[in-house]
Amino acid sequence: MYSKKVIEMFTNPKNVGEIRDPDGLGKVGNPVCGDVMWIYIKVGKDKQGNEIIKDIKFKTMGCIAAIASSEMTTELVKGKTLDRAMEITNARVARELKGLPKEKIHCSNLAADALHNAIKDYRRKKKRKQG
Numbered sequence: 001m002y003s004k005k006v007i008e009m010f011t012n013p014k015n016v017g018e019i020r021d022p023d024g025l026g027k028v029g030n031p032v033c034g035d036v037m038w039i040y041i042k043v044g045k046d047k048q049g050n051e052i053i054k055d056i057k058f059k060t061m062g063c064i065a066a067i068a069s070s071e072m073t074t075e076l077v078k079g080k081t082l083d084r085a086m087e088i089t090n091a092r093v094a095r096e097l098k099g100l101p102k103e104k105i106h107c108s109n110l111a112a113d114a115l116h117n118a119i120k121d122y123r124r125k126k127k128r129k130q131g
């Protein structure tokens with residue numbers, strides 16, 4: 001059984017979609033079930049000059065838990081610094097969703113991994129630009 005929070009995030013996701021020309025793109029797939037997820041980020045700066053996630057979208061071809069995890073992850077990090085966003089774990093995502101059925105815990109790994117990959121992609125590109 002899914003929690004109310006999972007159902008709410010699954011049925012009314014705010015961050016579904018793509019960002020054209022994203023600053024970072026992260027993709028992960030689950031080899032066991034074949035589900036795939038992409039996370040797109042736009043990076044900006046806060047008043048202190050820290051890099052933050054200005055915008056974030058996801059596309060998930062997956063189960064209810066994977067979609068709810070994507071929505072929860074994107075909601076948790078929107079407006080946060082990249083360093084804070086890198087600290088998000090699948091355990092935190094599952095906790096914020098008020099738990100997931102045991103056989104669905106692996107689904108929450110996808111979102112945190114895709115997010116981390118998007119940030120790494122951004123940092124790699126930035127490094128390349130700086131030479």
Ligand code: FES
Binds near residue numbers: 033064104106107
């Ligand atoms: Fe594949 Fe949930 S069953 S991510």
